[in-house]
Amino acid sequence: MALYSEIVMDHFKNPRNQGKIEDADGVGKVGNVQCGDLMWFYIKVRDGVIEDIKWETYGCAAAIAVSSIVSEMVKGKEVEEAVELTNQEILEGLGNLPTPKIHCSLLGVDALHEAIYDYLSKNKMEIPEKLEKNHERQKKILDKIGDKD
Amino acid sequence: MVNDKIYMDYAATTPVDPRVMEAMQPYFTERFGNSATLYSVGQEADKVLEDCRRKVAKLLGAKPSEILFTSGGTESDNLALKGVAFARGKGHIVTSKIEHHAVLHPAEWLEKRGFSVTYLPVDRYGTVSPESVEKAVREDTILVSVMHGNNEIGTLEPIEEIGKICRKKGVPFHTDAVQTVGKVPVNLKHVDLLSSSGHKLYGPKGVGIIFIREGTKIDPLLHGGGHEHGMRSGTENIAGIVGYTKALELAMKEMKTDTRKLLGYRKKLVDGLSRIPDCWLNGHPDKRLPGNVHFCFKFIEGESLILLLDQKGIEASTGSACSSKSLEPSHVLTAIGLKPEEAHGSLRLTMGRFTKEGDVDRVLEVLPGVVDRLRQISPLKK
Numbered sequence: 229m230a231l232y233s234e235i236v237m238d239h240f241k242n243p244r245n246q247g248k249i250e251d252a253d254g255v256g257k258v259g260n261v262q263c264g265d266l267m268w269f270y271i272k273v274r275d276g277v278i279e280d281i282k283w284e285t286y287g288c289a290a291a292i293a294v295s296s297i298v299s300e301m302v303k304g305k306e307v308e309e310a311v312e313l314t315n316q317e318i319l320e321g322l323g324n325l326p327t328p329k330i331h332c333s334l335l336g337v338d339a340l341h342e343a344i345y346d347y348l349s350k351n352k353m354e355i356p357e358k359l360e361k362n363h364e365r366q367k368k369i370l371d372k373i374g375d376k377d
Numbered sequence: 378m379v380n381d382k383i384y385m386d387y388a389a390t391t392p393v394d395p396r397v398m399e400a401m402q403p404y405f406t407e408r409f410g411n412s413a414t415l416y417s418v419g420q421e422a423d424k425v426l427e428d429c430r431r432k433v434a435k436l437l438g439a440k441p442s443e444i445l446f447t448s449g450g451t452e453s454d455n456l457a458l459k460g461v462a463f464a465r466g467k468g469h470i471v472t473s474k475i476e477h478h479a480v481l482h483p484a485e486w487l488e489k490r491g492f493s494v495t496y497l498p499v500d501r502y503g504t505v506s507p508e509s510v511e512k513a514v515r516e517d518t519i520l521v522s523v524m525h526g527n528n529e530i531g532t533l534e535p536i537e538e539i540g541k542i543c544r545k546k547g548v549p550f551h552t553d554a555v556q557t558v559g560k561v562p563v564n565l566k567h568v569d570l571l572s573s574s575g576h577k578l579y580g581p582k583g584v585g586i587i588f589i590r591e592g593t594k595i596d597p598l599l600h601g602g603g604h605e606h607g608m609r610s611g612t613e614n615i616a617g618i619v620g621y622t623k624a625l626e627l628a629m630k631e632m633k634t635d636t637r638k639l640l641g642y643r644k645k646l647v648d649g650l651s652r653i654p655d656c657w658l659n660g661h662p663d664k665r666l667p668g669n670v671h672f673c674f675k676f677i678e679g680e681s682l683i684l685l686l687d688q689k690g691i692e693a694s695t696g697s698a699c700s701s702k703s704l705e706p707s708h709v710l711t712a713i714g715l716k717p718e719e720a721h722g723s724l725r726l727t728m729g730r731f732t733k734e735g736d737v738d739r740v741l742e743v744l745p746g747v748v749d750r751l752r753q754i755s756p757l758k759k
Contacts, residue, residue: 232684240681246754261721261757262716262717262718263704264678264718264721265678268756286677286678286756287678289680289681289684291678
């Protein structure tokens, strides 16, 4: 069985910023239950800075740890800066993930991007191309699995 | 158990019983002989080997010549399927969708080599209906293989009825009894081939048996020095064989007391866990392995559940996709009609000889909180 790094286990056991923001400025929902992972991110933005971020995740320890570390990595950062977060940085932050679990780190980036996309589009702000592309891709995944959320 | 962990995975493997360990010990050192040699230490090994064969045969209700020692359940299952297939050259095999991979993968491999295979469906409890076996058997069917007890959901299959049908149709019947030998009574009357493994019954790993009814057409997988009546070459694992035999003796002798205890624990666990909202028991409610409890919990994922339980000192397993290398949910859970998202939230607790009532109480104390904690962070929660 694949073993997790101590950092992964720490985030899994003591998740940071876990929860929900009722009046979030942006919400990002990715993943699907059939595959066994869902990540929902909530962000609160003030003066272009991610003032607060919370998340709800259904999935394995890797998915939970990714959600936790992403929230830590972007909290207090400018939105423009947060958009640049890569899954490589997440993997480095977590001390790596077993190969079958790498997709969880991609899911973390997607969820964050979706939350930022939501915030930007609600505020009629310019949306970077990669966020647009990600949004299109996520929509396709939802259409394909017939998710009702 | 030597550590303070609560081991709830006896279906995966069992610790060696100290009495088995003691019986095996001399065969690593002073009684190390090769049974194929003529001097004393070798002859002694040969005598022990045949004594073991006689004991195992008697305990299972077979002839000594019908018992072969193997390296375990996987080899025995492979030998049953491929051995019969090779001896016949072509034909059709009937098996079920919930078999262990040690049966399913040889069947799939044989399919690629020109054999045809029918994988019978099961009902929601995981039971293979004898009628479906009867319908599936064709003129060219060379083997039926249906397991005795399912390793995941614990359901016991009606192997007597299935065996009778096979006998009537003149088709050899194999059963993978790895989870049942020494745990529940096994009747060989209508069985032609049976697999059993040592490490599931408090014996060592790396040893098992196959029962092959006299007159069954079968080819060996391993060719060499002609050991085991030419059916399984390779110097016999005498220490392992002594261990298997001792383990089987003890299991048969203590089956009633072990079963009575386990049935009590099983009821307590099932009743207690059923109080957790949004969960259900998988497998047959009564026709199941005495030590097996298998639940699904909605809104959470099994790997997280297992890792949090481990943090609390409880060792168990899951059929969740995320816990497997393939990222596919368990084929057994899919076969009983669970949706992938339901199968992801599965938990198998299997108890055995060294399980204590306090262990069961501890699981009941810890599990609701762990499930609740994961539900709290899940977006699926109500």
